[in-house]
Amino acid sequence: MAAPVPNQPKRRTLIVSIGLNAVLVLLACGLVLYAFMLNVDLGDVKRRLSKEVETHQQTERYLIETRNRLTESQREIEQLKAQLAYKETDVQAAAAAAKPALPVVVGFRSSMLGKGLVALIENTSDRYLTVVLAVRNPTLSTAKRFKLELEPKTSTDFGHLEGWQFASGDEVGLFNDEFGALRITVP
Secondary structure, eight states, X not given: OTTHHHHHHHHHHHHHHHHHHHHHHHHHHHHHHHHHHHHHHHHHHHHHHHHHHHHHHHHHHHHHHXXXXXXXXXXXXXXXXXXXXXXXXXXXXXXXXXXXXXXXXXXXXXXXXXXXXXXXXXXXXXXXXXXXXXXXXXXXXXXXXXXXXXXXXXXXXXXXXXXXXXXXXXXXXXXXXXXXXXXXXXX
């Protein structure tokens, strides 16, 4: 019975070796399966990242195109504004040229009370006129507007008692919607 004793350790060693080999095979299979799953996940992440990069590039192209269109539109707007301003000045100049001259004559005399000058405003037409008298003193940087009712074929005095003491160099403008503006400088 002495012979079976040496076989027992060989058998145990064989069983332990087979068990360890089986565990190692299972472990290797698990690692291969884990590596495969990581590879699949990595491929999925690469596809998503590729799609995001493509979407980002499309967004950047869209933004660049939109900026270019915006710049082009702003340039067109500026050109149209310039054309519109040019047309408005043409229209205003044509409208002013189309209006007849204001039938008013303006002269100046010394004030009887000794305070500056008095404007003599004469309506030479056969109708009542409502005019706006705008005066400005460029030296003192003062300006005022007055509304005047002018009777036909009459003369009206306007001086310091009416609200403005005229002095040499004052700029005077008379305005009526139906007539062109009359602008003069006090002598």
